Amino acid sequence: MKLEVRLFANLRDNLPKESRGQAAIVIPDGSTTQELINHLNIPRNLPLIIMVNGKRQLESYSLKDGDRVGIFPPVGGG
Amino acid sequence: MQIYRVNMTEGQVTTEEVKESYAALGGRGLTSQIIADEVDPTCHPLGANNKLVIAPGLLSGTNAPSSGRLSVGTKSPLTGTIKESNAGGTASQKLAKLGIKAIIVEGQPKNGEFYTLKVSKDGLELKDASSLLGQRNYDLGNTMRSEYGDSVCVVSVGPAGEYKLTAASIAVTDGDGRPVRHCGRGGTGAVMGSKGIKVIVIDDADAPGVPIKDKESFKAAAKDFSKMLLDHPVCGQGLPTYGTAVLINILNEAGGLPTKNFRSGRYDGADKISGEAMYDAINERKGNPTHGCHPGCVMRCSQVYNDKDGNYLTAGFEYETIWAFGAHCTIDDLDAIATLDRLCDDIGLDTIEMGVTIGVAMEAGIIPFGDADGAIDLLQQIGEGKPLGRILGNGASFTGKAYGVTRVPTVKDQSIPAYDPRAVKGVGVTYATTTMGADHTAGYSVTANILKVGGHVDPLSKDGQVDLSRNLQIATAAVDSTGLCLFVAFAVLDEPKALPRVVDMLNAQYGLSLTVDDVSELGKAILNTEREFNKAAGFNNSHDRLPEFFKEELPPHGTTFDFTDKELDELYNF
Numbered sequence: 327m328k329l330e331v332r333l334f335a336n337l338r339d340n341l342p343k344e345s346r347g348q349a350a351i352v353i354p355d356g357s358t359t360q361e362l363i364n365h366l367n368i369p370r371n372l373p374l375i376i377m378v379n380g381k382r383q384l385e386s387y388s389l390k391d392g393d394r395v396g397i398f399p400p401v402g403g404g
Numbered sequence: 405m406q407i408y409r410v411n412m413t414e415g416q417v418t419t420e421e422v423k424e425s426y427a428a429l430g431g432r433g434l435t436s437q438i439i440a441d442e443v444d445p446t447c448h449p450l451g452a453n454n455k456l457v458i459a460p461g462l463l464s465g466t467n468a469p470s471s472g473r474l475s476v477g478t479k480s481p482l483t484g485t486i487k488e489s490n491a492g493g494t495a496s497q498k499l500a501k502l503g504i505k506a507i508i509v510e511g512q513p514k515n516g517e518f519y520t521l522k523v524s525k526d527g528l529e530l531k532d533a534s535s536l537l538g539q540r541n542y543d544l545g546n547t548m549r550s551e552y553g554d555s556v557c558v559v560s561v562g563p564a565g566e567y568k569l570t571a572a573s574i575a576v577t578d579g580d581g582r583p584v585r586h587c588g589r590g591g592t593g594a595v596m597g598s599k600g601i602k603v604i605v606i607d608d609a610d611a612p613g614v615p616i617k618d619k620e621s622f623k624a625a626a627k628d629f630s631k632m633l634l635d636h637p638v639c640g641q642g643l644p645t646y647g648t649a650v651l652i653n654i655l656n657e658a659g660g661l662p663t664k665n666f667r668s669g670r671y672d673g674a675d676k677i678s679g680e681a682m683y684d685a686i687n688e689r690k691g692n693p694t695h696g697c698h699p700g701c702v703m704r705c706s707q708v709y710n711d712k713d714g715n716y717l718t719a720g721f722e723y724e725t726i727w728a729f730g731a732h733c734t735i736d737d738l739d740a741i742a743t744l745d746r747l748c749d750d751i752g753l754d755t756i757e758m759g760v761t762i763g764v765a766m767e768a769g770i771i772p773f774g775d776a777d778g779a780i781d782l783l784q785q786i787g788e789g790k791p792l793g794r795i796l797g798n799g800a801s802f803t804g805k806a807y808g809v810t811r812v813p814t815v816k817d818q819s820i821p822a823y824d825p826r827a828v829k830g831v832g833v834t835y836a837t838t839t840m841g842a843d844h845t846a847g848y849s850v851t852a853n854i855l856k857v858g859g860h861v862d863p864l865s866k867d868g869q870v871d872l873s874r875n876l877q878i879a880t881a882a883v884d885s886t887g888l889c890l891f892v893a894f895a896v897l898d899e900p901k902a903l904p905r906v907v908d909m910l911n912a913q914y915g916l917s918l919t920v921d922d923v924s925e926l927g928k929a930i931l932n933t934e935r936e937f938n939k940a941a942g943f944n945n946s947h948d949r950l951p952e953f954f955k956e957e958l959p960p961h962g963t964t965f966d967f968t969d970k971e972l973d974e975l976y977n978f
Contacts, residue, residue: 400637403648
C-alpha cells in the first residue's frame with residue numbers, strides 16, 4: 327500500500343533533503359505505524375507523536391492504503 | 405523589598421513597605437491583587453482612576469532557570485476585564501535586583517504630558533519626554549541607551565501606546581537591547597500611554613541583588629530544576645532548536661490551524677511558514693535559531709531572523725505571530741510575516757491582535773486575503789495615526805463593528821489565537837472562560853490535546869476538556885506569579901519531581917514552608933480575585949462564550965464547538 331508520509335522537525339533528516347520531509351512510501355498491506363517507523367529508520371529514543379489523517383494514533387495502529395501519516399518528535403511552544 | 409507608587413497627576417513618587425498580605429505574592433498574583441484592592445472595576449480603563457502595576461515574579465533576579473518573566477496588571481481597555489500581561493526580556497530581573505516588589509502607576513497628567521520614568525538604585529525619577537514623542541520602539545531604545553548606557557533595559561510604548569489604541573503593547577528589550585519582548589495582550593500599552601509614560605529605563609548598576617534566606621538549599625533546588633528542564637525533550641531540545649513556530653506543522657496536521665479567518669483547520673501554505681522553514685532560512689542567512697529572551701533561560705526558544713541579504717530583520721518571531729499574519733490571513737511568505745512582526749514590535753502592537761485584525765480587515769474587503777503588501781501598508785497606517793489605522797489599532801472587534809463584519813473571532817473583545825477551538829476543544833474552553841478574554845496561555849490545553857504532554861485528552865471530543873482547562877488555568881495563575889516562563893510547564897506536567905523543586909526554591913528564598921498544595925491554592929485564589937473583579941465590572945457567565953460561528957463545522961474533521969453553557973460554567977466549580 328502507498329502512504330502519504332510527512333516527517334517533521336529533525337525527523338526530516340530521515341528522508342532525502344529535497345523531499346522536505348514529505349514522501350510517498352510503499353510498505354506491505356496491513357503494516358502498523360510501528361512498522362512504518364522501522365521502515366523509515368526513525369530512532370526510538372524519544373516519544374513520537376503520530377497522526378494518521380489528522381488524528382493521534384498509537385504505534386499499534388493498522389494503516390490503510392492512502393493514509394496521510396505525520397510523525398513528530400516531542401515539540402512544544404505557545 | 406519596596407513598592408513604589410508613581411502618581412502621574414502630582415508627578416510624585418513615594419515608597420511604601422510591602423504589606424504582609426502581599427509578601428508571598430509576585431508577578432500575576434501581586435498585580436491582580438493590587439488592581440482588585442485599589443481599582444474601581446467600573447472605571448474607564450484609560451482614565452485617571454485605572455492603575456498600571458508592574459511586578460517581577462517571585463523568583464526573578466535569582467539563579468532559578470528561566471525566571472525572568474515580568475507581569476503587568478491593569479483593567480484592560482480592550483476587554484474591560486482585569487488583565488495580566490506577561491513578557492520576557494531583562495526588566496523583571498533588573499527590577500527584582502533593585503529590590504522592587506512592584507511599581508504602581510496611578511493618576512494622569514493634567515495636560516497630556518509624557519514622561520520618562522528612570523529606575524535605578526537611587527529610586528524612581530520622572531523626566532520630561534516630550535522630545536521622544538512619535539519615536540518607534542527600535543529608535544527609542546537607541547536614544548535611551550545613548551543617554552543611559554548600553555546595559556539598561558528599556559520598557560516602552562510606541563506610537564500605538566501614545567494614541568491609546570487598545571491593541572497597543574508594552575515593549576521590553578531583550579539582552580541585545582532589541583524591543584522584541586512584549587506585554588502584548590489586552591492593550592496595556594494604551595494604559596501606559598494614558599498615564600503619560602513613554603518609556604521606563606531600568607538601570608540595575610550597583611543593585612543590591614535578591615536576598616536569599618537559605619542559599620545552599622536554593623542552589624541545590626535551582627540546579628535540579630534546571631536539569632529537569634534540560635532533560636525534557638520539549639524544553640531541552642524542541643524549543644531551543646525550532647522555537648515555538650514548530651507548532652505550525654503539528655497544528656496543521658491535527659486540523660487545528662485556523663485558516664482564512666477560521667474557515668479551515670488546514671492551510672496549504674503551512675510548510676512555507678513552518679518552524680522548519682524558519683529554521684532553514686535562519687541558518688542559510690546566518691541568523692541565530694537559539695536565543696534566550698533573558699539571561700539565565702535554559703530553553704532559549706527565541707531566535708534572530710535575518711532578511712534575504714543577511715541583515716537583521718526581527719527576533720522573538722513566534723508561532724502565534726506567524727499563524728496570525730500567515731494562515732489566518734493566508735499570507736505564505738515568511739519574510740513578509742517577519743516584516744509585519746518587526747512593524748508590530750516597532751509601533752508597539754500585539755501581534756496576535758493585529759494579525760487577527762488584519763484578517764478581519766480582509767474579511768471586510770479592505771484588502772484581499774493573502775495581500776502581504778496591503779497588510780504592511782495597513783500596519784504603517786496605524787503607526788502614522790491615520791483614521792483607518794486608528795480603527796485597526798483598536799483590534800478585531802472594533803474593526804468588525806466599524807465594517808459590519810460578523811465573523812469576528814474574539815472573546816470579551818480579545819482576539820482568539822492560533823488553535824481552532826473546534827479541533828482543539830480544551831483550549832476552546834480556556835478561550836471562553838478565562839478571566840483574560842481569549843487567551844491560550846491562560847490554560848494551555850494544547851499540551852494534552854495535541855502535544856502528548858501531561859497525558860492525552862482527545863482534542864476532537866468534549867470529554868475531559870473542562871477539567872483539563874480548569875486544572876491548567878489554576879496551575880498557570882500560580883506559575884505566572886513565580887516569574888518562571890510558562891514553558892517550564894512542559895517539564896512540570898511530565899516530571900512529578902519538578903513542581904516540588906519550584907516550591908523548594910520559593911521556600912529557600914523567602915524562608916517559607918509552602919507545600920505543593922499551597923501552589924494550587926494560590927492559583928485558585930488568583931482566579932477568584934480576578935473573576936470577582938470582572939463580575940463587579942459587569943461580566944457574567946453569558947460572557948464566557950465563543951462567537952456563534954464556531955457552531956459551524958470545521959474542515960477537515962467536521963467538528964463544532966459543542967459545549968453547552970452549563971458545561972462551560974462548570975469551569976469555576978473549584
